[in-house]
Amino acid sequence: MEEVASQIVDKAIALGCQDAVADVVENRSYQIRFAQNEAVISNQWRESTASVFVVHGKRVVASDLKDLSKTDEAVERLVKIAKTSQPNPDYAGIAKGSFRYARTRPDPKVLSLSEGGKYVEAAVGGALDQGAKECAGSFWKYEDEHFLATSNGVEGHDHRASLYLSIRALVSLESSGHGIACATKLSGFEPEKAGQKAGRIAVLARTPKPAKAGRYTVLFDPLIFGSLTDQVGGRLSAWAVLAGLSPFGKKIGKRVASPQLTLYDDGSADSIARKRFDAEGVPTRRNLLVSKGILKTYLHNTSTAKKFKTKTTGNAGLVYPDSHAIFVRPGDRSRDEIFSEVKDGLWLTNTWYTRYQSYVTGDLSTIPRDGIFHIRNGDVVEAWKDIRVTDNLIHLMKNIVALGKEPEQMMWWGEVSVPNFVPYALIKDVGITTSNQ
Amino acid sequence: MNAEMDLVNFAVDEARSKGATYAEARYEKQDPENFILKNGVLDALYVGHDQGIGVRVLVNGALGFAATNSLSKAGVRAIVGDAIKIAKASRRKTKITFAQEDSIAMNWSIPEAKKLADVSVEEKIAEIQGVDRDVTQLGFKLAARYFNLSDNRIRKYFANSEGSRIESYSPRLRVFYFLTVVEGAGVEQSSRNYGWSGGWEGISTWGLSDRVVEEARSMHRSLTKGKKSPEGKMDLVAGPQVAGIASHESCGHPTEADRVLGREAAQAGKSFIPPDGLGMRVGSELVNVVDDPTVEHAIAYYLTDDEGVKARRRYLYKEGRVTEFLQNRETAAALHTHSNGAARAVNYNVEAIVRMANTFVEPKDHSLEELLEGVKHGVYMKSFMEWNIDDKRYNAKYAGREAYLVENGEVKHPVRNTIVELTTPAFWSAVDAVGKDLDFEAGFCGKSDPGQALDASMGGPPIRLRNVHLR
Numbered sequence: 001m002e003e004v005a006s007q008i009v010d011k012a013i014a015l016g017c018q019d020a021v022a023d024v025v026e027n028r029s030y031q032i033r034f035a036q037n038e039a040v041i042s043n044q045w046r047e048s049t050a051s052v053f054v055v056h057g058k059r060v061v062a063s064d065l066k067d068l069s070k071t072d073e074a075v076e077r078l079v080k081i082a083k084t085s086q087p088n089p090d091y092a093g094i095a096k097g098s099f100r101y102a103r104t105r106p107d108p109k110v111l112s113l114s115e116g117g118k119y120v121e122a123a124v125g126g127a128l129d130q131g132a133k134e135c136a137g138s139f140w141k142y143e144d145e146h147f148l149a150t151s152n153g154v155e156g157h158d159h160r161a162s163l164y165l166s167i168r169a170l171v172s173l174e175s176s177g178h179g180i181a182c183a184t185k186l187s188g189f190e191p192e193k194a195g196q197k198a199g200r201i202a203v204l205a206r207t208p209k210p211a212k213a214g215r216y217t218v219l220f221d222p223l224i225f226g227s228l229t230d231q232v233g234g235r236l237s238a239w240a241v242l243a244g245l246s247p248f249g250k251k252i253g254k255r256v257a258s259p260q261l262t263l264y265d266d267g268s269a270d271s272i273a274r275k276r277f278d279a280e281g282v283p284t285r286r287n288l289l290v291s292k293g294i295l296k297t298y299l300h301n302t303s304t305a306k307k308f309k310t311k312t313t314g315n316a317g318l319v320y321p322d323s324h325a326i327f328v329r330p331g332d333r334s335r336d337e338i339f340s341e342v343k344d345g346l347w348l349t350n351t352w353y354t355r356y357q358s359y360v361t362g363d364l365s366t367i368p369r370d371g372i373f374h375i376r377n378g379d380v381v382e383a384w385k386d387i388r389v390t391d392n393l394i395h396l397m398k399n400i401v402a403l404g405k406e407p408e409q410m411m412w413w414g415e416v417s418v419p420n421f422v423p424y425a426l427i428k429d430v431g432i433t434t435s436n437q
Numbered sequence: 438m439n440a441e442m443d444l445v446n447f448a449v450d451e452a453r454s455k456g457a458t459y460a461e462a463r464y465e466k467q468d469p470e471n472f473i474l475k476n477g478v479l480d481a482l483y484v485g486h487d488q489g490i491g492v493r494v495l496v497n498g499a500l501g502f503a504a505t506n507s508l509s510k511a512g513v514r515a516i517v518g519d520a521i522k523i524a525k526a527s528r529r530k531t532k533i534t535f536a537q538e539d540s541i542a543m544n545w546s547i548p549e550a551k552k553l554a555d556v557s558v559e560e561k562i563a564e565i566q567g568v569d570r571d572v573t574q575l576g577f578k579l580a581a582r583y584f585n586l587s588d589n590r591i592r593k594y595f596a597n598s599e600g601s602r603i604e605s606y607s608p609r610l611r612v613f614y615f616l617t618v619v620e621g622a623g624v625e626q627s628s629r630n631y632g633w634s635g636g637w638e639g640i641s642t643w644g645l646s647d648r649v650v651e652e653a654r655s656m657h658r659s660l661t662k663g664k665k666s667p668e669g670k671m672d673l674v675a676g677p678q679v680a681g682i683a684s685h686e687s688c689g690h691p692t693e694a695d696r697v698l699g700r701e702a703a704q705a706g707k708s709f710i711p712p713d714g715l716g717m718r719v720g721s722e723l724v725n726v727v728d729d730p731t732v733e734h735a736i737a738y739y740l741t742d743d744e745g746v747k748a749r750r751r752y753l754y755k756e757g758r759v760t761e762f763l764q765n766r767e768t769a770a771a772l773h774t775h776s777n778g779a780a781r782a783v784n785y786n787v788e789a790i791v792r793m794a795n796t797f798v799e800p801k802d803h804s805l806e807e808l809l810e811g812v813k814h815g816v817y818m819k820s821f822m823e824w825n826i827d828d829k830r831y832n833a834k835y836a837g838r839e840a841y842l843v844e845n846g847e848v849k850h851p852v853r854n855t856i857v858e859l860t861t862p863a864f865w866s867a868v869d870a871v872g873k874d875l876d877f878e879a880g881f882c883g884k885s886d887p888g889q890a891l892d893a894s895m896g897g898p899p900i901r902l903r904n905v906h907l908r
Contacts, residue, residue, distance in 0.1 A: 047489065
């Protein structure tokens with residue numbers, strides 16, 4: 001496949017392109033979806049895709065090619081279209097190679113895994129043992145192999161594989177919990193533990209009471225705190241800032257969070273999204289985004305970096321920069337200690353449907369789902385239901401008062417788009433609203 | 438497409454010969470093209486060339502699905518083997534069955550007065566640049582603006598082991614825009630989305646430039662003349678965009694049978710409507726909410742679904758009661774009924790699941806003026822920005838984008854950030870009058886794992902709600 005990537009790049013350059021990138025990806029992922037405690041469908045993919053980026057006279061065209069037997073014709077078509085497009089004056093090229101990449105290899109035991117039923121059974125069993133009645137979720141073996149070539153002398157190969165399981169356990173429609181298991185090594189994959197957590201929360205959430213709106217001190221479980229930090233990571237893309245889709249515009253060097261929060265993006269660290277290089281072939285690395293509450297940088301590719309008079313952070317996507325994996329520097333509280341700090345507040349375990357009234361101001365709301373608990377003096381006094389967090393992203397980050405010392409890797413459907421390594425987070429003065437009728 | 442059709446037929450035969458009690462295969466070729474014009478600059482043009490085959494089999498009461506873009510007999514044989522192997526490994530205790538449906542042989546396509554394939558990139562860019570120029574000429578401080586024009590040409594061939602053979606062609610066109618207007622310390626943001634099934638002629642049906650200019654004007658008006666929205670119980674006239682999102686979120690989603698049965702529990706969630714909930718009252722007798730794939734030129738128009746079942750109009754709520762769930766063959770069998778043609782997949786490489794198409798409040802007979810005339814004190818919420826709903830589809834929030842105070846039937850000044858935060862029955866039970874002028878907007882509807890963000894549209898006429906709590 002490396003020949004296909006090089007051939008695409010060579011063809012584009014021969015046709016007069018100034019820059020070209022081809023990332024040929026072989027996807028061999030496998031999934032089991034389950035519901036009502038058993039598999040509802042199993043999926044297997046055998047796909048090869050060439051993600052292509054060509055630039056002709058600053059006219060940028062991207063594509064995904066599926067017929068790899070006719071790449072010459074496809075590139076000719078793309079270049080022809082590029083010539084009729086318009087130049088992007090903000091386009092500043094792609095990174096110049098060559099680069100040296102970390103020697104990461106996927107776990108052979110993950111690669112050879114071809115049957116995931118026992119992991120689903122372990123997760124479901126873990127939840128049912130806690131008293132849950134109904135479980136649903138997904139088991140994934142992600143496997144893809146990248147062959148990258150660029151016109152700036154970059155050649156890269158990256159074989160990625162990981163395991164993932166998401167389980168929701170229910171006692172009833174309104175009493176549920178969610179658990180996540182992520183691993184790059186089979187030995188570190190703990191689906192049963194994820195099921196147990198989901199089941200434990202579901203049982204604890206039995207007979208939830210109507211909530212009272214107000215402002216609360218809230219303990220965010222890692223899964224829901226991951227939703228918030230994922231928002232921070234995504235909104236720190238320089239592209240989002242330029243498009244009016246971020247509250248972090250013009251805030252470099254300014255306070256955007258409590259001194260408790262130090263947050264970085266790192267595609268090179270061990271996570272289920274670890275990658276050797278970004279879409280331009282730049283080696284991934286650790287980028288400090290927020291240091292003790294002060295915003296340090298946006299996420300860049302070569303073009304956005306030039307616009308902001310800085311250097312690429314190695315976060316290029318095919319067209320736009322984005323986060324790879326978000327890491328929050330842990331705090332010093334044990335789980336028991338951070339719970340004990342909640343005198344009269346809430347413990348939230350999951351959320352979904354985060355939407356903004358204004359991306360520029362960061363005004364948003366999100367709807368907690370699964371266990372919602374009223375806490376007094378560190379103990380759960382009752383389960384609540386039907387609430388909404390109605391607040392502001394920067395206000396939430398500024399009001400972090402404590403962080404747990406044990407981060408967990410979280411990624412979840414629709415809400416936590418990349419792995420977020422997050423501990424428990426205690427945030428004060430969080431707006432909680434409810435339906436008025 | 439003959440070679441690909443042969444491969445699809447081969448996949449079905451191969452699966453049956455390898456032990457599948459039911460097999461289907463779907464070839465899709467998609468030719469998407471889109472670009473973003475951001476702050477007047479063309480960011481990048483995306484031109485896709487996507488094709489492949491997906492195979493779904495039922496073996497021993499378990500489902501297996503596999504997909505490839507290797508369009509050869511060897512490639513297809515490999516995924517048939519994969520699908521059967523992983524289905525067999527499922528070890529289900531209960532057997533999945535499919536509702537019996539008629540087999541269909543059909544070839545349908547959506548006509549294009551001006552073929553999308555014949556429209557040059559230059560023409561498309563010029564169209565959007567014209568709109569961008571019109572809105573910038575207003576002289577407002579537009580802190581950010583972006584427009585996304587996208588089109589797609591989708592060819593499909595579907596075959597199953599019961600004899601269905603269906604060929605189809607769907608050209609689709611869509612514009613999304615997002616504006617940020619600043620005035621002093623105030624910021625207003627808005628996004629709108631228009632869709633069309635058909636050719637390039639769709640672009641002229643939207644009156645895009647006028648709509649965008651009017652939107653920017655209303656944003657500026659909100660910033661310069663907008664006042665705090667009144668709080669308390671009062672009347673609400675919800676415009677077509679608000680009626681549309683409410684019909685999608687709190688009528689369409691809770692009547693998806695796979696959600697009702699728990700298949701989506703870990704992702705898009707469940708439903709407040711139980712499996713035996715047909716007939717349940719959720720609104721006033723004036724509320725009819727329809728999902729209809731056969732609305733001509735709507736973005737989610739189709740005549741057969743991705744399980745080969747004929748599409749038809751579905752009354753989700755009729756006279757305020759739940760009347761029909763959206764079904765595919767799997768959910769229909771579980772609920773002892775028939776599919777109503779709601780199975781759709783976003784591409785060849787994912788299974789078809791239960792989806793909405795074009796969901797809307799059925800119009801009645803009031804003009805907007807008549808609806809407003811009946812309001813002594815309330816708010817006319819023409820459009821929204823922020824919205825969300827819980828995963829059982831019971832607690833929804835719509836935050837006003839363009840909204841006005843209404844007093845004694847007269848529209849007064851703009852009001853900012855009106856919040857409607859109500860349960861589904863509270864919202865629909867408060868409806869006391871329904872307008873006659875139907876309008877649609879397009880959207881992407883998210884569901885399933887892997888995620889399938891699918892073309893959908895939603896709409897309605899303006900509707901009037903009595904005595905609801907607003908903030």
